[in-house]
Amino acid sequence: MSGPLEESPALQNIGDAATRERISSILEVNLEAWSTVARRERRALDQLATGGVPITTVASRDGLVNDVADLVILGQLIMDTPSVLKSNDVSATPS
Amino acid sequence: MSSLRERAQDARIIITCGPGGIGKTTSAAAIGLSLATTTAQRVLVLTVDPARRLATALNLEGIGNEISSVDLPDALGTLSVAMLDTKASWDALIRRHADSEANAEAILSNTLYRNITERFIQSHDYIAMERLYELVETGEFDVIVVDTPPTRNALDFLDAPSRMADFFSSRLLRWLIAPARGGVAALAAKPFTMVADRILGGAFIGDMSEFFMLLATMYEGFVERARAVEALLTLPTTCFVVVSTLEATPLTEAQFFCEELTKRHLQLVGWLVNRVLPLSLAASSFELDERAPRGITGTAKHRRRGDA
Numbered sequence: 032m033s034g035p036l037e038e039s040p041a042l043q044n045i046g047d048a049a050t051r052e053r054i055s056s057i058l059e060v061n062l063e064a065w066s067t068v069a070r071r072e073r074r075a076l077d078q079l080a081t082g083g084v085p086i087t088t089v090a091s092r093d094g095l096v097n098d099v100a101d102l103v104i105l106g107q108l109i110m111d112t113p114s115v116l117k118s119n120d121v122s123a124t125p126s
Numbered sequence: 127m128s129s130l131r132e133r134a135q136d137a138r139i140i141i142t143c144g145p146g147g148i149g150k151t152t153s154a155a156a157i158g159l160s161l162a163t164t165t166a167q168r169v170l171v172l173t174v175d176p177a178r179r180l181a182t183a184l185n186l187e188g189i190g191n192e193i194s195s196v197d198l199p200d201a202l203g204t205l206s207v208a209m210l211d212t213k214a215s216w217d218a219l220i221r222r223h224a225d226s227e228a229n230a231e232a233i234l235s236n237t238l239y240r241n242i243t244e245r246f247i248q249s250h251d252y253i254a255m256e257r258l259y260e261l262v263e264t265g266e267f268d269v270i271v272v273d274t275p276p277t278r279n280a281l282d283f284l285d286a287p288s289r290m291a292d293f294f295s296s297r298l299l300r301w302l303i304a305p306a307r308g309g310v311a312a313l314a315a316k317p318f319t320m321v322a323d324r325i326l327g328g329a330f331i332g333d334m335s336e337f338f339m340l341l342a343t344m345y346e347g348f349v350e351r352a353r354a355v356e357a358l359l360t361l362p363t364t365c366f367v368v369v370s371t372l373e374a375t376p377l378t379e380a381q382f383f384c385e386e387l388t389k390r391h392l393q394l395v396g397w398l399v400n401r402v403l404p405l406s407l408a409a410s411s412f413e414l415d416e417r418a419p420r421g422i423t424g425t426a427k428h429r430r431r432g433d434a
């Protein structure tokens with residue numbers, strides 16, 4: 032199966048055609064899996080929003096929450112990210 | 127829409143609460159740091175069981191109940207941190223309420239007391255709120271960010287002050303202290319103590335009675351204090367942030383917590399949904415994401431199914 036990711040500029044300079052195809056199909060499977068989880072999360076957010084309490088969302092910081100500088104950034108995200116009442120607005124969330 | 131900073135603008139106390147392991151401690155530290163760096167306020171973070179690396183980052187190692195300060199060179203305000211030391215807090219509470227130095231020492235050296243402080247009815251929850259009250263009373267801080275202990279039931283710490291007051295007014299306590307006090311009550315309690323004596327041993331009962339009797343001398347102070355701690359939680363300047371991830375189990379627990387806060391008319395300033403995936407991922411894979419590199423955009427139309 033030839034994945035659409037193969038056409039990505041990011042992949043153009045990597046290995047030969049066969050390698051690119053393999054990488055792209057792995058990426059696609061992963062993306063598919065992650066987007067399934069993300070859609071589930073989005074439905075949960077929608078459901079939560081019906082409660083009428085403003086919601087601030089914060090992305091996972093890849094374990095970067097253990098020193099003062101990291102925490103300052105996390106704190107800023109928590110405090111200053113505009114809250115949402117519908118997950119459609121969530122595009123405003125910094126990732 | 128407004129941000130948490132705007133909604134918690136007048137807050138003197140910010141409490142992060144929610145299910146276990148979802149980032150309450152981390153968020154409390156981050157909120158405290160953010161306030162201390164960007165506003166000219168004296169901020170205190172009161173934390174419970176911080177992860178080791180976080181404790182190190184915050185300069186919080188092995189300091190019991192003492193308050194330490196975090197060096198923030200370019201900050202507009204100051205940041206202090208304190209950890210909750212349950213045992214030290216109970217001892218301090220006893221010393222404050224005992225009617226004499228001798229009684230305080232008697233309680234503190236009572237074997238039962240030493241065993242019980244760890245297991246005392248909701249001691250952890252109550253003492254967290256008690257310590258908060260004490261820190262507010264010092265007047266040394268403009269804002270206190272409070273991390274909450276991981277409880278089996280997220281509401282325990284909210285109910286702890288009133289449960290403590292109830293306990294001290296309870297019949298149970300009167301029965302427990304009866305053998306040491308003598309008189310009519312002792313007679314009434316006799317069948318109980320006789321059975322208990324046989325099962326538990328006289329020394330234990332003696333210790334227990336002495337302990338509860340001494341505790342009873344502090345009754346008024348305790349009840350008054352518990353009510354004051356309770357009142358602190360309901361102030362309009364005390365704000366609650368419910369933290370959760372979007373996984374089903376913590377979310378259900380957090381939602382229940384949210385309802386309870388509302389029912390009690392406590393100031394719920396918002397949800398903090400931690401560790402979410404970037405929502406661009408939820409768009410039909412990557413098709414709707416304008417930030418995706420050209421060449422990816424528009425090539426995944428077959429993935430539209432399930433798009434909300």
Ligand SMILES: Nc1ncnc2c1ncn2[C@@H]1O[C@H](COP(=O)(O)OP(=O)(O)OP(=O)(O)O)[C@@H](O)[C@H]1O
Pocket residue numbers: 089090091092093094095096097145146147148149150151152153175177274275276400401
């Ligand atoms: N936004 C984030 N990004 C990455 N890691 C995070 C984030 N928030 C929390 N963590 C990590 O998740 C773990 C649990 O966080 P934390 O200790 O703050 O949770 P907690 O709710 O206080 O737990 P407990 O209920 O046991 O006290 C920690 O290792 C922390 O570093």
Ligand SMILES: [Mg+2]
Pocket residue numbers: 150151152174175176273274276
């Ligand atoms: Mg914690």
